[in-house]
Amino acid sequence: MKTIDPTEILTGKESISPKGFEPPWIRLFARLFDYALLCMIIWATGFSFADSYEHWIPWELLAWIPIEAALLSTWGTTPGKWLLKVKITPHLRFEQALKRSLSVWMRGIGMGIPFVNFFCLLIAYQKLRLLKTTSWDRDAYTKVTCGSLGRFRFGVVATVAIMGLLFYTAQR
Numbered sequence: 001m002k003t004i005d006p007t008e009i010l011t012g013k014e015s016i017s018p019k020g021f022e023p024p025w026i027r028l029f030a031r032l033f034d035y036a037l038l039c040m041i042i043w044a045t046g047f048s049f050a051d052s053y054e055h056w057i058p059w060e061l062l063a064w065i066p067i068e069a070a071l072l073s074t075w076g077t078t079p080g081k082w083l084l085k086v087k088i089t090p091h092l093r094f095e096q097a098l099k100r101s102l103s104v105w106m107r108g109i110g111m112g113i114p115f116v117n118f119f120c121l122l123i124a125y126q127k128l129r130l131l132k133t134t135s136w137d138r139d140a141y142t143k144v145t146c147g148s149l150g151r152f153r154f155g156v157v158a159t160v161a162i163m164g165l166l167f168y169t170a171q172r
Contacts, residue, residue, distance in 0.1 A: 061111070061112040073091075
């Protein structure tokens with residue numbers, strides 16, 4: 001007999017999106033901002049993952065996992081989440097944050113592998129829209145909320161994400 005998780009029960013209530021943006025997109029933009037920031041720091045310091053470029057997995061995204069876990073366990077947020085007012089509760093210990101970040105990397109973005117990540121993102125998006133949670137948040141017993149978002153904050157995030165993408169593709 002299958003046990004139904006409380007997050008799988010549909011209430012019929014729609015979530016209220018800040019300024020017309022859906023929370024799944026806000027969460028994605030916060031993550032893209034964090035990845036872009038990391039890639040720009042890697043580029044600016046001259047560090048290179050050049051040996052890994054012939055492989056399918058972008059190792060920069062894997063390198064973010066312990067950094068994100070450290071930020072979540074100490075400050076409770078990442079730069080992108082802070083800018084876009086995305087909050088994760090309750091506060092996570094490092095081990096919990098590490099497990100959550102690894103799960104996001106594998107199940108949420110498909111390890112960054114082209115085409116695999118598209119399907120992982122699509123599945124995660126659909127589950128988040130339908131169930132109002134992700135598998136990694138359910139497993140970590142966390143709740144993610146998004147605050148009201150202004151255009152300035154979103155503009156900063158969009159600019160950094162685009163710049164990071166340009167730096168990243170220029171290096172690859």
